[in-house]
Amino acid sequence: MRIFLDTANIDEIRQGVRWGVVHGITTNPSLVAKEGANFRDRVLEICDIVDGPVSAEVTATDAEGMIEQGEDIRTWHPNVVVKIPTIPEGLTAIKALTDRPDPVTINATLIFSPNQGLLAALAGATYVSPFLGRLDDISHDGMAVVSDLAQIFRVQGIRSNILAASLRAPLHVVRAAKCGAHVVTLPFAVLEQMMKHPLTDIGLERFLADWEASQAEAILQRV
Numbered sequence: 293m294r295i296f297l298d299t300a301n302i303d304e305i306r307q308g309v310r311w312g313v314v315h316g317i318t319t320n321p322s323l324v325a326k327e328g329a330n331f332r333d334r335v336l337e338i339c340d341i342v343d344g345p346v347s348a349e350v351t352a353t354d355a356e357g358m359i360e361q362g363e364d365i366r367t368w369h370p371n372v373v374v375k376i377p378t379i380p381e382g383l384t385a386i387k388a389l390t391d392r393p394d395p396v397t398i399n400a401t402l403i404f405s406p407n408q409g410l411l412a413a414l415a416g417a418t419y420v421s422p423f424l425g426r427l428d429d430i431s432h433d434g435m436a437v438v439s440d441l442a443q444i445f446r447v448q449g450i451r452s453n454i455l456a457a458s459l460r461a462p463l464h465v466v467r468a469a470k471c472g473a474h475v476v477t478l479p480f481a482v483l484e485q486m487m488k489h490p491l492t493d494i495g496l497e498r499f500l501a502d503w504e505a506s507q508a509e510a511i512l513q514r515v
């Protein structure tokens with residue numbers, strides 16, 4: 293399984309890459325708008341930092357517009373993945389952009405049901421992104437979509453990657469991994485929370501205190 297960061301913030305991306313566990317980035321129009329950066333410039337800046345897939349989303353809502361934007365976005369950098377919303381026009385665009393000798397890598401976004409994920413995969417998406425947290429927000433079981441998609445893809449031999457998105461907490465990561473998600477995309481805060489355990493901090497503090505005490509003792513014995 294791979295971990296992507298769901299952010300357009302350069303400091304967060306640098307830190308995640310420095311820790312050695314971030315293999316890609318997902319952005320969306322809201323995340324880029326929050327940074328106040330030029331879209332193309334920010335995506336290229338991210339591609340300079342991360343050696344892995346970087347999703348950049350189209351903003352057109354008709355198939356022709358999505359295809360045009362997708363064709364442009366794919367030329368920005370070899371690692372750029374074109375993110376397309378899973379609506380009927382989006383499926384047409386996914387099919388057109390992937391069913392060609394030089395297929396565009398697609399991340400089908402805004403998936404809230406197994407059927408949407410199945411359709412996106414059949415249209416040719418490399419990544420299908422179920423939004424767990426937003427389903428949980430409205431009292432639905434977001435993880436069930438990941439679990440259903442994992443089973444469907446396994447039974448049917450579908451090779452698209454399940455990219456569990458809209459994660460809100462470390463336990464989402466554990467459950468998505470157990471369900472068979474190929475990728476999880478996380479806000480930076482969730483990545484930080486994944487590493488935290490009070491017993492690790494207490495344990496390290498005690499190891500270091502014992503070490504310091506033994507060093508002091510050794511010095512005293514020498515004098």
Ligand code: E4P
Nearest residue numbers: 298318319320426457458459
């Ligand atoms: C994924 O590609 C999306 O950008 C993202 O995970 C949405 O998450 P949110 O529901 O926290 O906005």
